Amino acid sequence: MDEQGVKVKNPWHRPVVIFLAAVIIVGIIIMVAISVVQNKPLHQKYKYGIVLDAGSSHTSVFIYEWPAEKENNTGMVRQKHTCNVQGKGISSYSANPQGAGASLQLCMEEAKQKIPAHRHPETPVYLGATAGMRLLRMENEEASDKVLDSVAHSLKSYPFSYQGARIISGQEEGAFGWITVNYLSKNLRKPTGTLGALDLGGASTQITFVPQQNIESYDNSIDFRLYGNDYHLYTHSFLCYGQDQALKLSMGKKLESTLKADETDPTELRDPCFHPGYNFTRTVPNVFNTPCMKEMKLANETFFHVGLGNWSQCQQSIRKVFNTINCPYSRCSFNGVFQPSVYGDFGAFSAFFFVMDFLNLTSDNLATTKQKLAAYCSTPWKKIVENHPNIKEKYLSEYCFSATYILTLLEDGYKFTSNNWKDIRFIKKIGDSDAGWTLGYMLNLTNMIPAEAPDTSLMPYGGYVTFMFLFSLLILVLLLLVYFYFRRSTRTAQKDII
Ligand SMILES: Nc1nc2c(ncn2[C@@H]2O[C@H](COP(=O)(O)OP(=O)(O)OP(=O)(O)O)[C@@H](O)[C@H]2O)c(=O)[nH]1
Numbered sequence: 001m002d003e004q005g006v007k008v009k010n011p012w013h014r015p016v017v018i019f020l021a022a023v024i025i026v027g028i029i030i031m032v033a034i035s036v037v038q039n040k041p042l043h044q045k046y047k048y049g050i051v052l053d054a055g056s057s058h059t060s061v062f063i064y065e066w067p068a069e070k071e072n073n074t075g076m077v078r079q080k081h082t083c084n085v086q087g088k089g090i091s092s093y094s095a096n097p098q099g100a101g102a103s104l105q106l107c108m109e110e111a112k113q114k115i116p117a118h119r120h121p122e123t124p125v126y127l128g129a130t131a132g133m134r135l136l137r138m139e140n141e142e143a144s145d146k147v148l149d150s151v152a153h154s155l156k157s158y159p160f161s162y163q164g165a166r167i168i169s170g171q172e173e174g175a176f177g178w179i180t181v182n183y184l185s186k187n188l189r190k191p192t193g194t195l196g197a198l199d200l201g202g203a204s205t206q207i208t209f210v211p212q213q214n215i216e217s218y219d220n221s222i223d224f225r226l227y228g229n230d231y232h233l234y235t236h237s238f239l240c241y242g243q244d245q246a247l248k249l250s251m252g253k254k255l256e257s258t259l260k261a262d263e264t265d266p267t268e269l270r271d272p273c274f275h276p277g278y279n280f281t282r283t284v285p286n287v288f289n290t291p292c293m294k295e296m297k298l299a300n301e302t303f304f305h306v307g308l309g310n311w312s313q314c315q316q317s318i319r320k321v322f323n324t325i326n327c328p329y330s331r332c333s334f335n336g337v338f339q340p341s342v343y344g345d346f347g348a349f350s351a352f353f354f355v356m357d358f359l360n361l362t363s364d365n366l367a368t369t370k371q372k373l374a375a376y377c378s379t380p381w382k383k384i385v386e387n388h389p390n391i392k393e394k395y396l397s398e399y400c401f402s403a404t405y406i407l408t409l410l411e412d413g414y415k416f417t418s419n420n421w422k423d424i425r426f427i428k429k430i431g432d433s434d435a436g437w438t439l440g441y442m443l444n445l446t447n448m449i450p451a452e453a454p455d456t457s458l459m460p461y462g463g464y465v466t467f468m469f470l471f472s473l474l475i476l477v478l479l480l481l482v483y484f485y486f487r488r489s490t491r492t493a494q495k496d497i498i
């Protein structure tokens with residue numbers, strides 16, 4: 001009897017089991033709740049950054065956003081908003097530096113609206129100026145300092161975290177453009193190849209890629225360690241070879257040769273890169289007002305710029321702006337600049353895209369591209385204007401020149417051939433974000449691309465929650481089984497006693 005009495009009062013007596021099960025269930029619920037809350041992506045927690053691209057032709061304000069807890073993952077930063085500053089680039093304010101800072105107001109007010117107010121104080125704002133300001137600094141350093149002071153003063157008046165306004169180097173411009181396109185294409189953490197970057201601005205152009213050959217000149221080489229991979233990049237920025245400055249170089253050369261041929265001041269510049277019927281009066285200083293060229297003194301202040309619309313003559317004239325005679329290395333692009341053979345796929349953006357996209361030349365082979373362009377250049381100006389009444393006349397008149405310049409730069413300059421022409425992708429955006437140097441610049445300055453790959457979580461968030469849920473359910477079922485088992489054995493024991 002004594003022995004049986006002990007059995008009935010065992011620790012698995014019903015109320016105790018129920019209490020224990022309840023405690024465990026509550027414990028599991030708390031565990032699941034905590035892990036769900038702990039790991040839930042907080043959708044509202046976005047961080048922001050602002051970069052101003054103070055280019056030679058105009059300034060753009062880019063606002064980027066990224067989920068706060070994922071800032072070290074590749075491809076997480078996206079462009080939230082962009083604003084084009086009215087008017088020309090900041091270098092055009094050399095005679096009125098105050099105007100440069102004031103010109104940013106509308107876009108910066110817009111940035112205040114776009115970014116939640118509680119994030120303003122921690123949102124970094126950077127301004128990077130490119131080739132227009134490099135040229136102004138060469139011409140007049142005091143004026144360029146004043147313009148930079150003016151934009152810095154203006155940016156400091158906003159509630160963001162001001163991080164500086166400076167002229168970035170050509171190497172930085174090329175390298176950060178490369179980082180941008182490869183970050184957005186999510187190439188950086190994969191073993192696959194990277195995308196070269198081709199940027200054509202108004203005053204300079206950049207080429208950046210991972211070459212197969214040795215880089216023979218120190219100035220053209222940049223090394224990065226990103227997400228645990230080492231990248232050895234070739235980069236070069238050609239100042240004065242953006243499309244606006246190249247047009248000046250090309251017109252300047254034509255004016256010089258016309259002067260030499262006639263030995264009298266030219267009153268007319270017959271230009272094969274402009275459409276037949278195009279006739280525009282220009283001033284001589286307007287062509288030569290750049291440190292990219294030696295000034296040519298002409299008695300005539302104005303000349304008629306007359307279009308001929310001849311593509312092959314246009315290409316001949318453009319070839320004259322590339323010096324391919326002297327090369328102190330095993331191979332060069334032009335002007336004595338070392339360049340290894342182009343290698344891999346390339347993303348060609350900014351004016352490379354604007355021009356080739358306008359002319360529908362982004363997906364043809366090289367021979368077809370040339371044929372189509374020749375036909376376009378010979379189209380009368382009157383017809384071109386009729387066909388595109390809403391396009392700015394300055395842009396419209398220059399597409400023939402610009403596209404011919406682009407082909408010549410890529411083929412004669414960088415040595416692309418009809419075989420690898422297809423490797424050039426003319427792009428404006430990757431996903432939501434514009435291709436350009438600004439994103440790479442911000443990622444670098446905010447240390448958002450770590451040198452070593454960040455530790456990845458064991459499983460994705462969805463999988464983690466499912467796992468926790470199923471695992472908890474399993475424990476619950478096991479506990480219930482244990483409970484019923486003991487209940488049955490207790491009852492059996494009681495029956496046995498009776
Ligand atoms: N056709 C066309 N041309 C454009 C457009 N936007 C800019 N451009 C021209 O394309 C060229 C390159 O523009 P951007 O890439 O903005 O040049 P930028 O940054 O001001 O100049 P850099 O300081 O040399 O980089 C300039 O000559 C611009 O005038 C556009 O929407 N359409």
Ligand SMILES: [Ca+2]
Pocket residue numbers: 055056130200201202350
């Ligand atoms: Ca630019």
